[in-house]
Amino acid sequence: MPTVAPLDLEGHVAGVAFLGDVPFFAESSGLIHRLDHGHKTVEAHEGLLSCIRDDATETLLTGGEDGKVLRIRADGTASEIANVPRKWISQVAAGPQGAVAYAYGKTAHVRLADGTVKDFTEERTVEGIAFAPKGLRIAVARYNGVSLHWVGIAGQPVDLEWKGAHTGVTFSPDGRFVVTSMQENALHGWKLDTKPGAETRHMRMTGYPAKIKSVSWSAKGKWLASSGAPAAIVWPFQAKDGPMGKAPLELGTRANIMVTQVCCHPAEEIAAIGYADGMIMVVRFTDSKEVLLRRPGKGAITAMAWNKTGRQLAFGSEAGDSGVVDIAG
Incomplete structure (x- = not known):
């Protein structure tokens, strides 16, 4: 049976991650808690907006209402990557070779390990940012699509156009697809490995009753799990054209309780599913087998990490x- 070690914090948890075997919990207030031989707390920001794990360096990257971007190590020490007074840093991304991206307003910034900063300005506000899995390349989500920029090469970006507000962006682990979450309760995807000069293939993933706040790729990138429905909606990406013409899996269905977070397992084709009532289940893709990990709690699940x-x-x-x-357990 799974066992739960509870940790009661004061407010909204914006991000969680493991650094080694130490779990970290980032509160929107700016406090970062870790369970490392006891409960320890670091005051990182005056208001925290984003928190992600940087796999390359085994650290956390955080952005705040105080205009700071911080790197937080497993022992809780923090170093400043950027400080932009009076700007809200709601987007951070971790790249290869210690590169970090962050954005405010219409500009995405990439800071390289040697301290060099490259700026990429869009015509509209930057809503999401992600690094490609190979090569130093970023995708920037904005109104009416995504811009793809090579960080080290001066040149025109590749524009992936699709009308509407794109609020987040992710690359598939093999780099063949870019997928955005949209304001209009949908995901939109582009196939990147088309022949030069050929038209980019679009993937429309619609039918969600709510906005999609959470997406997660399975270990080998064959599946993309998403929130925004009373089940985890899991799209197949094994075929060369991704989910085009294919129905998604619907896992962990509950009558009227929305899925708020999804988190795919690091090795197996299973996903943890968090709900609006605080319940967490883990479900296997092959046969939809469910295991209850946590009974309903006080609030909606806002963050999960294996x-x-x-x-x-x-x-x-x-x-x-x-x-x-x-x-x-």
């Missing part, structure tokens, strides 16, 4: 009730 072995799952909610599930 440790490297996939035996532990850290989670946080909008009400602050958080914890670590030990699957092997």
